[in-house]
Amino acid sequence: MTTIAALEALRAMTVLGEISSGAVTRADLDRLGVRDGRLWQKLSAIYFGSTRQRKLQAAARAAGAELSLDAVAVIEKHLRTLLSGGAVTVEELRVELCGLRGTVADIDRAAAARVRDHNRSVQDAAAKAYGKRALRGGKNTDGLGMRTLTLTLPERQIAEIIATLLPTAEQERAADKALTYEQAMGDAAYRHLVSGSPDGSPPPMIPHVVMALPDYAAVLRQEGDETIFALTDGTTITGQELVEQEMSTHGLVGLYSPVTGGINLYRDERCANWKQRMLLAAETILCPAPECTTPATQCQAHHLIAWAEGGETNQANLSMACRVHNARNDDNPHAPPRHGRLERHPGGVVHLPPDGGPPRTNIHPIRQLSALALINA
Template sequence: MNLFDSVLRASALDFIAGFSERVATEAGAAPAQIRAWKNLHRVYVAATHSRQKQRLAVDKARRNGFSVDQLAMIERRLKPLKSRREQSRLRLLLLDAPSSYRTLERLAKRLVPPRPAPSPRATFGRSRDGLRTMTLTAPERDLADLEHAAAQGLDPTRPRAPQLVGPLLELMRGGGVPRAVPRPLILVPLAELTKILRQQGDETILGLSDGTTTTGAQLLNDVLPHHGLEAALFHPQEGPVNLYRAERLANRKQRDLARATAPVCPVPDCTCPSDDCEIHHVEAWRSGGQTNIDNLVVLCRYHNRMNEVPGRGRIILRGGAPVWRSPRGAQVPNEHHRYGAMTTLFSGPDPGNRSPVGS
């Protein structure tokens, strides 16, 4: 009997009690299905503060012969509710009503309050093959006007959606949205024959293997004619050393180095570009953390506020690059747009194999 036969033939509660995410994955179950089974295991089997209500739910589900699909549907309906107490109350009510899947679904729809209306928002997806997806939720009249303006002159014999892209972009550019101008920043790896000695004011003092010392700015002047460009110096273990340009504005330099180190928010799967991020102290300012480049990273507004929330994980520096550390201690880099300075300068052919010194 394979996994899917057991879902149909075994008792739902027996299947849930013996659920293994690894086994389900190896059996080829869809990720959404695995998440649903995992959630049922959490509700009916895992440790909880409400053991009595959990036992009562198990008894009702077993006695009334609910299937795994029926139990999963109940949990989908209950998911929007923020109150665990209300979820538990409605779960027990639904488990008292054995019926067909469709009848139970209609009952759940009547009992569970409707989801709140969507609020205006705009989201931007990840880049893929040079394209990105934007989702916009806005007042219906405004979007109706936008759609009407973009739909003028479309060919009715061709698909509508692809034709709307060009007119919408023309409306955007005509509305004054400027094209982003890339800011060239030359990344210079600090040779391992040099050693970081100390910070001296706005400069970094470097020790060379010939027994002499120099500043980072002098080192770059020897190897790179500026010609109006900017250059940043990075150490293979300690990360950004300093940024040199005609005007030495420490705050600007620190922000630029932090952005060069992480081109997007470093929290896994976040796509917020560093230009739209905030500067975050790895060691909090209130805890004595300094506003030095070796303590600064970029974080999007949301993750900057979630970083110190207990149980949500936090950003640390590993090998000079920011990575997210989970509540259980796992260090996970953001796999999206992995072209930060440390990866670009000091990784092998496969950035995913990089193991920074100090990790």
């Protein structure tokens, strides 16, 4: 049997069915060193065990026939966060999520977004979710003498914390070029937590809300409460929340044109100015590299045609890109391709893979709310 055939035989529904029928036991899984044996057993009970919802269970199996065990595991992880009292039951949503396709990472993000959409319709959703806030861990020391904390808070609060730490981290990195982003953020978190905001720490960057003009008008009239908008820090907000938070706490990018006159700087200045950064952030919401989740507020302005190659600092030649994808971009078009490059195509910035394959985009669900997606809708 080839490896490919072995992996194909390991599709979730095949394995879970055999666990359910007893053809594969928990002892077999343990003996073969399967780490997730316990999880597979639980999944097999969900997809093959007795239930009052037999039709929906069969529909989920049919929809998910092609899925891997990892994909089914992430679907169930997100289904556990579905709040009760909404328009769909967990069994109904399972069928929908089992119809998702793509890499496990794609399914992970799409499933999170679908469950989030459904949870928004639940009464007191924010209050119910807020009950899940936590600071966990910090008790186990690893081989290096380090400990790890995991902080769970509403996305807005986490984005606020990162925006508060970022300027301190950037100051530290400016002072010590050897610091990585993660190290500098770790130092900043320690300094802010232990001693409060360090003296002279710069104010955090204000995230901007991205909306089309008709929606902007509706929000000003206090209509469109249910409409969901993206913020340039990679979080989302509803029209109602925006009004409740008095709009003033968030910047607004109300106008957007893909070709905006008056801000072309041509070769005057290498660094994108503030207005350009705002428009670029609204355009993309996240780094445009496929599967990247870095929000635009943490990205750098990237020259699509490199400055060294004569690329200009104007809207058409710029895109936001995270540090990693900015650094990994093949800036020199004459050198052999290594990581591929970002390029502006009609409809937005795409990634051209190094093997010459078709252009790929970042299909993260929140990017459907980006300025470019809104004007192309």
